[in-house]
Amino acid sequence: xxxxxxxxxxxxxxxxxxxxxxxxxxxxxxxxxxxxxxxxxxxxxxxxxxxxxxxxxxxxxxxxxxxxxxxxxxxxxxxxxxxxxxxxxxxxxxxxxxxxxxxxxxxxxxxxxxxxxxxxxxxxxxxxxxxxxxxxxxxxxxxxxxxxxxxxxxxxxxxxxxxxxxxxxxxxxxxxxxxxxxxxxxxxxxxxxxxxxxxxxxxxxxxxxxxxxxxxxxxxxxxxxxxxxxxxxxxxxxxxxxxxxxxxxxxxxxxxxxxxxxxxxxxxxxxxxxxxxxxxxxxxxxxxxxxxxxxxxxxxxxxxxxxxxxxxxxxxxxxxxxxxxxxxxxxxxxxxxxxxxxxxxxxxxxxxxxxxxxxxxxxxxxxxxxxxxxxxxxxxxxxxxxxxxxxxxxxxxxxxxxxxxxxxxxxxxxxxxxxxxxxxxxxxxxxxxxxxxxxxxxxxxxxxxxxxxxxxxxxxxxxxxxxxxxxxxxxxxxxxxxxxxxxxxxxxxxxxxxxxxxxxxxxxxxxxxxxxxxxxxxxxxxxxxxxxxxxxxxxxxxxxxxxxxxxxxxxxxxxxxxxxxxxxxxxxxxxxxxxxxxxxxxxxxxxxxxxxxxxxx
Amino acid sequence: xxxxxxxxxxxxxxxxxxxxxxxxxxxxxxxxxxxxxxx
Numbered sequence: 001x002x003x004x005x006x007x008x009x010x011x012x013x014x015x016x017x018x019x020x021x022x023x024x025x026x027x028x029x030x031x032x033x034x035x036x037x038x039x040x041x042x043x044x045x046x047x048x049x050x051x052x053x054x055x056x057x058x059x060x061x062x063x064x065x066x067x068x069x070x071x072x073x074x075x076x077x078x079x080x081x082x083x084x085x086x087x088x089x090x091x092x093x094x095x096x097x098x099x100x101x102x103x104x105x106x107x108x109x110x111x112x113x114x115x116x117x118x119x120x121x122x123x124x125x126x127x128x129x130x131x132x133x134x135x136x137x138x139x140x141x142x143x144x145x146x147x148x149x150x151x152x153x154x155x156x157x158x159x160x161x162x163x164x165x166x167x168x169x170x171x172x173x174x175x176x177x178x179x180x181x182x183x184x185x186x187x188x189x190x191x192x193x194x195x196x197x198x199x200x201x202x203x204x205x206x207x208x209x210x211x212x213x214x215x216x217x218x219x220x221x222x223x224x225x226x227x228x229x230x231x232x233x234x235x236x237x238x239x240x241x242x243x244x245x246x247x248x249x250x251x252x253x254x255x256x257x258x259x260x261x262x263x264x265x266x267x268x269x270x271x272x273x274x275x276x277x278x279x280x281x282x283x284x285x286x287x288x289x290x291x292x293x294x295x296x297x298x299x300x301x302x303x304x305x306x307x308x309x310x311x312x313x314x315x316x317x318x319x320x321x322x323x324x325x326x327x328x329x330x331x332x333x334x335x336x337x338x339x340x341x342x343x344x345x346x347x348x349x350x351x352x353x354x355x356x357x358x359x360x361x362x363x364x365x366x367x368x369x370x371x372x373x374x375x376x377x378x379x380x381x382x383x384x385x386x387x388x389x390x391x392x393x394x395x396x397x398x399x400x401x402x403x404x405x406x407x408x409x410x411x412x413x414x415x416x417x418x419x420x421x422x423x424x425x426x427x428x429x430x431x432x433x434x435x436x437x438x439x440x441x442x443x444x445x446x447x448x449x450x451x452x453x454x455x456x457x458x459x460x461x462x463x464x465x466x467x468x469x470x471x472x473x474x475x476x477x478x479x480x481x482x483x484x485x486x487x488x489x490x491x492x493x494x495x496x497x498x499x500x501x502x503x504x505x506x507x508x509x510x511x512x513x514x515x516x517x518x519x520x521x522x523x524x525x526x527x528x529x530x531x532x533x534x535x536x537x538x539x540x541x542x543x544x545x546x547x548x549x550x551x552x553x554x555x556x557x558x559x560x561x562x563x564x565x566x567x568x569x570x571x572x573x574x575x576x577x578x579x580x581x582x583x584x585x586x587x588x589x590x591x592x593x594x595x596x597x598x599x600x601x
Numbered sequence: 602x603x604x605x606x607x608x609x610x611x612x613x614x615x616x617x618x619x620x621x622x623x624x625x626x627x628x629x630x631x632x633x634x635x636x637x638x639x640x
Contacts, residue, residue: 137618141611144618144626456634460606467607 001553001582007065008043008057008080009036017597019554021581023573025598027589034586038110038556041584043067043078045107047100048089051080055087063334069094071553083341084275095552101131103552106545107580109538110558119510119537122526126508129479132548135472142468145461152458159451166444173437180430187423194416206413209405213417216398217424219391224432226388231436233381240374244367251363261356268349275342282335289331293324480504486543494539494571502536510536531564538572546579554582606637 001021006014011033017026028034039057044067046054058065058080065080076094080087093100105115105128115128130136198210296317406414484503491502500520501513510525525533538557545552555576557569576583589596610633617625 134615134619137615140618140623141614141626144623148627148630453634456638457630460610460630460634460637464607464610467611471611 002068002070003037003040003044004068004070005037005040005066007059007062008040008067009033009059011036011040012059012062019582019584019597020599022600023577023583023585026584026586027596027598028586029589034559035110038108038558038586040067041554041556042104042108043080044069044076044094045100045103047093047098050101050104051089052087055085058082058087063330081337083337084271084278086341088337088341099549099552103549105131106541106549107552107554108556108558109541110556113541116537116541119525119540120530120533122509122524122533124508125504125510126476129476129508132479132544133475135475135479138468138472138475142465142472145465145468149458149461149465152454152461156451156454156458159447159454162447163444163451166441166448169437169441169444173434173441176430176434176437180427180434183423183427183430187420187427190416190420190423194420197413197416205405205408209402209409209417212398212402212405213421216395216402217428219395219398220425220428221431223388223391223395224428224435226384226391228432228436228439230381230384230388232439233377233384236377237374237381240370240377244370244374247363247367247370251360251367254359254363261352265349265352265356268345268352272342272345272349275338275345279335279338279342282331282338286328286331286335289324289328293321293328296320296324476508480508482547483540483543486547487540490539490543490546490575494568494575496535496568496571498532502539510540512536531568534564535568535572542572542576542579550579553580554584555580556584557586559586559588606633609633 001019002016003019004014004016005011015033017037026034026037039054042054043051043057043065051057063082066077067080068075068077071094076091078089078091078093081090082088095103105113109116111117115125118125118128130139198206406417409417487502487504491499499512499514503511503513505511512523512525512528513520514523515521525536528536542555545555557573557576573583573585610629613629613633614626617623617629
């Protein structure tokens, strides 16, 4: 396996390191590139998202770093590119990209390893376990189902409120139907007598009265219909007012509860601002370089350079021009990269602004639509109320005229007319009430259908939630048990006798069991010595690597981990060599100034 | 039968979550509940 690197950490000149199968010991004094070598390996392994966070991997004074690996006849190159204050990545991880993060936790025993550090501090490993299987996706599903449960419960409550009078209305309508049957029977008794009177007597006054009565009855049924429509208008107006109120409140909440959008937008604007400043700076540097170039070109041999104050010699002038050209090229490239990054960010900002505007726009449009509907209903209400008033006046006039006509009719006829009037009026009223009740029931039945749908979804989510919870628990237990099984295996193979058992407990913390004064005691890891903890940490990593990354080609032990208890680490290194093609150990050396590699010792 | 639907939902939902399209879970819920109702 060959690793070539340039401009990674402290390494500026291209270095090529040959690693042989078995043990590779990287020896060097401090600050000569051991950590940079580890960073180069991580550059090859980490997924792009994580790698971008490691700006320290690229040399502080360079804009581009390269790492290349040749393994099993396959070559993979990855570039780190400085883009303003951020790090860009070109090329893919040499290992399965989806497993890169796992590999950084399980195959790099170095002081920056977060998994190892969590073990050393005796912390719970649950967050890391989520990365060892699909648990993190199940966690997202769990959050979604909890939010859905809350949302559906709220909607259900609202719909239950809307249909809570359904039974009451159904009873009312039955009662009204009963009354109507009774009244119609009474009417059927009186009406033939009245009709006989109208037909038989040929009374002019009674005929005139009857015409007005028919007209009045028509007006009266019109009034009943109008009153129902007015009632409906009033109900819609109240509903719309509520809906508009809720929308306005939600809109307000969106503005208050979502500062993340403005923070995100501010963050992008800030980055754009910084890049603009960088572009200005590069522009100035380009201008300066052009001036220097112009000055060098226009200066004759033997003259003094305006920029550096030295005399020009032909050779020196050529050399200087070539250097200036190279620097100019470099700056032009930097300018281009900065511009591209700025344009990318401007596009992100535009998309985000559009998204926020859309939410604002959609909400505003819905409020406007409901407001229009509200105004239409208010107008209808006014028109119908006016119409009703007119009809009521007409009825009053007609009834006055009918009253006058009745004065000339005999007592019996008057009594029949009066009885019939009362019954007709009552029938009209009851019909109106039935009509209104029917409409209410129709609306409530529609809402009941929606409620049924919501209830089905709610019931499903209620069944889903414990299922997902249990699934997460089971998956966590599987990961934990796999680790425990492997830890015990690795520990036994290494032949340590310090502890009777090492295991991850239900809180996902590592515990050890050991004998003290003839008694078996359980200890948390933070009660042990650093050397013991480092040993257990590396054993846990090896157990995880065996389980999840058995084909990953190397395991790295940095000097900090190997500095403790050489006897233990010799055993560990021998174990790794048997299970991993390349074992890479970095160690301090007081001899020489450069990195040296020793094989198989 | 009920558990089948939960498992079907789980299987399809995890695919959606892996793609990062959490909004599509609402449509999946509608679909599964509708299918369950028809059975």
